[in-house]
Amino acid sequence: MELGAFQSDLAETGIAENGGRIVRRPLQEEVAARLRDLITQGSIPAGARINEVVLGAQLGVSRTPLREAVRMLAGEGLVELVPARGAVVRKLSAKDMFDSLVVLKSMEELAGRLACAKASAQGIEEVAGLHRAMLEHYVRRERLAYFKLNQAIHSAIVALSDNATLAWTHEVIQARMKHIRFIGNAGPEKWAGAVEEHEEMIRALQARDGDRLAAALGLHLDRTFTRVEALL
Numbered sequence: 001m002e003l004g005a006f007q008s009d010l011a012e013t014g015i016a017e018n019g020g021r022i023v024r025r026p027l028q029e030e031v032a033a034r035l036r037d038l039i040t041q042g043s044i045p046a047g048a049r050i051n052e053v054v055l056g057a058q059l060g061v062s063r064t065p066l067r068e069a070v071r072m073l074a075g076e077g078l079v080e081l082v083p084a085r086g087a088v089v090r091k092l093s094a095k096d097m098f099d100s101l102v103v104l105k106s107m108e109e110l111a112g113r114l115a116c117a118k119a120s121a122q123g124i125e126e127v128a129g130l131h132r133a134m135l136e137h138y139v140r141r142e143r144l145a146y147f148k149l150n151q152a153i154h155s156a157i158v159a160l161s162d163n164a165t166l167a168w169t170h171e172v173i174q175a176r177m178k179h180i181r182f183i184g185n186a187g188p189e190k191w192a193g194a195v196e197e198h199e200e201m202i203r204a205l206q207a208r209d210g211d212r213l214a215a216a217l218g219l220h221l222d223r224t225f226t227r228v229e230a231l232l
Contacts, residue, residue, distance in 0.1 A: 031061055031069035037144060039078055039089055040178045046091035050079065076175035090176065097180050098225060100173050105221040107170050108154065112213035114161035116205065124205055127156045131202045138195055147182050153198065157205065157217075184227040193223065 025033075035055070038044045056066050070087045073079040082088050092100070130153050137146035151174065158170045185191040197220040204213035 027061065028065040028068035028072065031059060031065050032072045034059055035069055035073055036078065036178070039073070040147070040182045041144060042179060042183070044089055046089050046179065048089050049085055050087040050089065052086075077172060078175060078178065092176070092180060094229065097177070097228065100177055101221050101225050104170070104173055104177070105218050107166060107173075108158065108217040108221065109214040111158040111161040111163070111166055111170070112201075112204070112217050113210035114163060114166075115157050116208040116210035116213055118162050119160040119205075119208075123160050124208075127153060127160065127205060128202055130156060131198060134198070135195070138191070143185065143191075144182075147185065150194075150198065151178070151181070153201075157201070157213075180228050181224060184224050190227045194220070194227070197223065 035044070035050075044050065050070060052063055052066055052070075056063055059066070070079055070081075074081050074087065078090055079087050080090050130149055134146055134149035134153065137143075137149065154174065155167070155171065158167050161167070185194055197216065200216045201213060201220065204216050
């Protein structure tokens, strides 16, 4: 199983490739991870300018790694570089969100069918392991850690499709949607519903039932839009 698109999410949750040990990353990647969390949680809201002076002082880093981190997030679509304003957190309209979820739904349905046909038993077990770790964070109500593994599971299923183009495209769109999908779990009922949907996804994957997994992923993304629509 190729880690590919979800390596950064695993690293940020402390799950690494070399036996579970945390791997040190370059400073700009550490800064990018912190900024990504601040944006995902809404601490830096959509439409806000990234103040390099304030953030540099807050994170204890110089402008060079901070600017490199901002460029990384711009490449992911989380940040826009606007003339005369600098770096601004990307703001999605309801239509942007809906259009992105429509595309994600189609891609994940395809990935689910391919994964069930192509994945190794080890690859499926690794995804199930991510799911079990995610549930531990859910029980402890550790929302950000839960969310990172949630997103890693989606990326892992796409990686099991063994289609590099699909994985790359999925990663680009999913990165833009982090804050929207994070707020979709606000409230116990919405969160519990999302967890049950993930339970069904894992059951379908373990059964290698491609149509069932595609249906579970499609329903999950449809309900994601419902969960966040009112918040926009």
